[in-house]
Amino acid sequence: MSAVGHVRYSTTGETILRNVQPLFAELDGGGFAIGHNGNLTNGLTLRRQLVRDGAMMQSTTDTEVILHLVARAKRNRFIDRFIEGLRALEGAYAFVGLTNKKLIGARDPFGIRPLVMGKLDGCPILASETCALDIIGAKYVRDVENGEVVVFDEEGMQPYKPFPPTAPRPCVFEYIYFARPDSIVGGRPVYDVRKTMGGELAREAPATADVVVPVPDSGVPAAIGYAQASGIPYELGIIRNHYVGRTFIEPTQHIRQLGVRLKHSANRAVVNGKRIVLVDDSIVRGTTSVKIVQMLREAGAREVHMRIASPPITHSDYYGIDTPERDKLLAATHDLEGMRAFIGADSLAFLSVDGIYRAMGYEQRDPARPQFTDHCFTGDYPTALTDRSAQETPPRQLSLLAEAS
């Protein structure tokens, strides 16, 4: 028996289910189910062409586009139809497909989104992350490579390489935020990478403080790394409320109308009277950071030095990370001092782009051949962006540390 499950985890504990996956179609030749991680950058364009050609769309997902392309492909073998469909796509994807007889995996030419192969009791497994293999007790076999299509059937596994060879550029955000800390992505343990980023950050942007406090849960590994590198004690200064369960949220309208900050609570015993290094993995809009800093101050924090274990996000993502439009990105609209003032911290510092690459084992970023998809920090998108008029302006050079004067 085979199955296609589609789950993506993040360290925030929220499952990223953009659509109800997998989608299913009754094709000529049998049923086909498919799950999709990632986003196409020409999905809308393809969709419009297909509708003009008489296709009836059931959903608003770009996953459905690949189904229609496969349904319409004029080839005999199913795998050839599937590959013909893939050739039309642009952007980021990791697909897991299932026919009556075959389990199929496919990863976009740059390998932007991850996909790994595992084995359990002799059955092949495809998953976004190795942690999923661990949970079900499966053995990791290898990553599906960038631009690779793998087909499992009774006769075993058959790999295909339908695209021109390219160097891989996996998304660096998997390491920063997206993947679970116990996953191994591209051969690197995510927890180690995040701790190293925290350590790099401690070296690049030290602070004089009494405690290192993570924004839970996203900032925890980087905060442990910062604490170990700096020698400042690590403490749980913020408690997540979301793990209390939903029931809490619904007592009465009366309580809901109050100025409730439901996601986090300050742990006053840790915070009161202290100088705090507050560590998070990234800043997107900055709105959560504002609330957290204010909450810490209300709980008696003497100083709050915010440290972010990744560079400023200046460009939107179109490959499957749920970032907003550029004008909503704090770092796209504020300089460093502006960000610090907005957030209300006593100081604010980001890890440098080269710091990221150092944490990954390189000396620095090579602009000619960067090893990762890192457009959020650099504006360097690896693929065309057909659906969008690519009007992104080049990134301003930002300084990485601001302090309140």
Place this chain on the structure above:
Amino acid sequence: MSAVGHVRYSTTGETILRNVQPLFAELDGGGFAIGHNGNLTNGLTLRRQLVRDGAMMQSTTDTEVILHLVARAKRNRFIDRFIEGLRALEGAYAFVGLTNKKLIGARDPFGIRPLVMGKLDGCPILASETCALDIIGAKYVRDVENGEVVVFDEEGMQPYKPFPPTAPRPCVFEYIYFARPDSIVGGRPVYDVRKTMGGELAREAPATADVVVPVPDSGVPAAIGYAQASGIPYELGIIRNHYVGRTFIEPTQHIRQLGVRLKHSANRAVVNGKRIVLVDDSIVRGTTSVKIVQMLREAGAREVHMRIASPPITHSDYYGIDTPERDKLLAATHDLEGMRAFIGADSLAFLSVDGIYRAMGYEQRDPARPQFTDHCFTGDYPTALTDRSAQETPPRQLSLLAEAS
């Protein structure tokens, strides 16, 4: 506007909702809603008497008993009827009641379960824990005292002391496990108490190891305390799966039938090849500990030294903590070496009862006048146990550390 919500949190993130609270009754004189935290030890006995006297029970909760007692009390003032009802009760309770005009709080004579008063925009709030006040932005006023009944109405707060004065004996398990780490219980920050317990444990039961790993989330504060006291680095060697969300659990029957350990995953990058101090807050049945130790070994742990930041639980609780019958308690049926062997750790150690009292600021436990309800460790129940034939045998004297030979 007033409201009665009833929520109890635990550091495991599961809300303890034994009954759908609050219960409501239309009494002579108007409606009365009541929520109950704790357990009566004569609830069944009272229930049988009431049914014999013609009461019609709607639920199986012992909360309903107090409603019927109030309904039948022959007094004029509502508060006198409520107090007459309370006098019949035995065991642990924190009640929050609401009539059309009054908000009422009541705590049992020993104050076994907590209850705090807060204020928000001039309105009185009653809650089990201070963290609930923080979340809604209310100000803490004071604890309701043991044996105290407080009544809020338009004219303000009126306290009653209907019972003979007794020294308070709050339940020590609130500090060990039950209360949220950011709550302040009986004037003591729970997070600080737990860290101190972890520090005491490091002194009482040191270990030669590479990393301190908490069982998340229950063991986190004690593990931080252990790590700081011992100088061994604190690392996230175990990742909770439950925060991944429920969706994960349901992919297919196929996957569910596999030997899945869904609650936790080992973080191989931290664990592999390491000597580990594994810290948890307590052991009840021991079944979870068995799985975690085995999981760490499968992930490559070289040694696993289990350290428990509370004494062995040898007696059942009847006051609202969901412990099983005595014969299911690991420490009631095994000696220390037996527990170690059962769990499969290289060594196992518990914090001493005196260690608990030291963490709370006392030199040691005074058997003549213990400051806490601590029967789980000592067999010393503060109240009668009318519903149960109190056949508990006195606790064996257990040693607190066992090592594999």
Place this chain on the structure above:
Amino acid sequence: MSAVGHVRYSTTGETILRNVQPLFAELDGGGFAIGHNGNLTNGLTLRRQLVRDGAMMQSTTDTEVILHLVARAKRNRFIDRFIEGLRALEGAYAFVGLTNKKLIGARDPFGIRPLVMGKLDGCPILASETCALDIIGAKYVRDVENGEVVVFDEEGMQPYKPFPPTAPRPCVFEYIYFARPDSIVGGRPVYDVRKTMGGELAREAPATADVVVPVPDSGVPAAIGYAQASGIPYELGIIRNHYVGRTFIEPTQHIRQLGVRLKHSANRAVVNGKRIVLVDDSIVRGTTSVKIVQMLREAGAREVHMRIASPPITHSDYYGIDTPERDKLLAATHDLEGMRAFIGADSLAFLSVDGIYRAMGYEQRDPARPQFTDHCFTGDYPTALTDRSAQETPPRQLSLLAEAS
């Protein structure tokens, strides 16, 4: 195995389920479930007394009152407690109760509401109507008598007569409207009685017309009787929409806002150009009659002569028939000509009270000892009406036929 089902049918096809029956209580001595047909006239008064005495009410039904009375009765045998409860009741009731071991039936002293005993495969059955016995294939045994309590257990049936003997006065409305036409109530086939009433009506109030048309389904048997007695052909001039199903009602808001008369449609093929005798069983508010007459006229009816197979309803019912307050009763506020004008018929006639008694086999109503509960037409209530201040004025003497001039 025993069971208590509680269903009441009417010829309109709507089940009269005033409450979710049966109610259940865990009494001292075991569970007790009870279903109630009828209405108490002192239910509210008893309820208030019980609440004052500390009873906690779960519902707003007067059925619950008997449960509390039984729960509080100070007798040893269950049947004695049940009878003690019954003695406090006033009004109309047919109870079916069930304990672990006994099936119990009880009918009020006048036998206002019906209750019959049946047998199926040796098991006793209690039902409101004989049609229920027919449907499940049970054999009719006998009616439970007025003021009788019957108890079935392993040793057979034991009858009790706890009340002073009285002549029975069953509710005449069972024959007119309430009971199903295929039931036999008090030994009389309901269908035959209704046809006879229609025949009496044809003799008392003849009409010159082309077709006899029933208001479906309530007027069907009387219309057949009228048609046979008068020789005017019986035709389906009105079609019920309710049997179309609910789906029809929900197409869109747009359609619902139109002046929809959803319950009936005129059958234009029958109605157009005809002089119609329109037969119904009774008139309560008269609002439905207005719509039907207008609908027939719009469908081309030349004349509409409305004939009602029962007398004018001048008094409210408090025994279980869902009549409105007196001032909503058309016959309580209009004289005959006023009613005719209100309804818009060319003529209007009612069956006389004596006509009712003739259809039941008597020569006329004996005001000193009427055989039926007929207060709706006569104002003669057989029981006290404790819950209401009995301010009903004596009925005006109404003429029975009005014609448009």
Place this chain on the structure above:
Amino acid sequence: MSAVGHVRYSTTGETILRNVQPLFAELDGGGFAIGHNGNLTNGLTLRRQLVRDGAMMQSTTDTEVILHLVARAKRNRFIDRFIEGLRALEGAYAFVGLTNKKLIGARDPFGIRPLVMGKLDGCPILASETCALDIIGAKYVRDVENGEVVVFDEEGMQPYKPFPPTAPRPCVFEYIYFARPDSIVGGRPVYDVRKTMGGELAREAPATADVVVPVPDSGVPAAIGYAQASGIPYELGIIRNHYVGRTFIEPTQHIRQLGVRLKHSANRAVVNGKRIVLVDDSIVRGTTSVKIVQMLREAGAREVHMRIASPPITHSDYYGIDTPERDKLLAATHDLEGMRAFIGADSLAFLSVDGIYRAMGYEQRDPARPQFTDHCFTGDYPTALTDRSAQETPPRQLSLLAEAS
């Protein structure tokens, strides 16, 4: 505002909702919703072709086929695309479609299924039956003709005749069973037609009996016609249980396991000791008739003469009437005497095919040019049956009356 509702009623009171209608598609050029009454006889064939051409089917209904055909049609105007889709269809259909700007109706070339145009407050309405117009207060305008497509938009109504002219052949079953009695189908009042069929039946197959009893509700108009033509009194000898409501059916498992005949009850007062003419509209499988005859006998009927107001059904329908396969049709597998014996009646008679045509106003059926689709009785299907291998054998010549010897 416009809307497409899709409801079909039958005199049995059950809405025929084969699919959740209407279906909706987002086409190039805007949304299109469509409801379908009838069945295609090449739906499966078209479906397979479309899937082979890359269409993705969302449902199993043949309605979806027309949506895909329209989506793929290569025309500019929407109406031309719709008509191109229609040209591929074979079988019976009445479509109601809706675009943002147009309301469209279409009827198959033979007009097998009905469709009428109405008007309400100036808005066009399309409905299967005139009774729907009556209920919402709309005015009947005219029938959509066979093979006609009508388009309503802001500029009014535009009719199209895209098919070669053919004489209409509406389905005779609309008159016999399908349409509501108060509808006017093809200019004929359904109630009148059914009564006339009952009258024809009384002349073709008289019976010596005491009462005429309809099988409710389907046999009611024919029974009234039979009674009037024969002079035998019409009586409600059978009561439908279904109008009692669903609650009745569910009391307990105990009762359900009994030999319950839930749909009908005999009215013993009418039936006992009588010779009965039992009238129904048609016999399909005959299983209901068996139960009813047995029920009447158990209620004391002396003789039961079954009279069916249509001919024996010897052929399956493929145009939207839910008949079973041929081998399940009683008249396809039994001769008349066999049917009588199966049903257990004292005599059994059917109306002749010519009797049907007489009731419709013709002298007899003209085999060369029959005015109706009547294959159920004659095997004469007006369209090809592409999806089925048309292996139906010619009908045997059946006699129409059988009597128990």
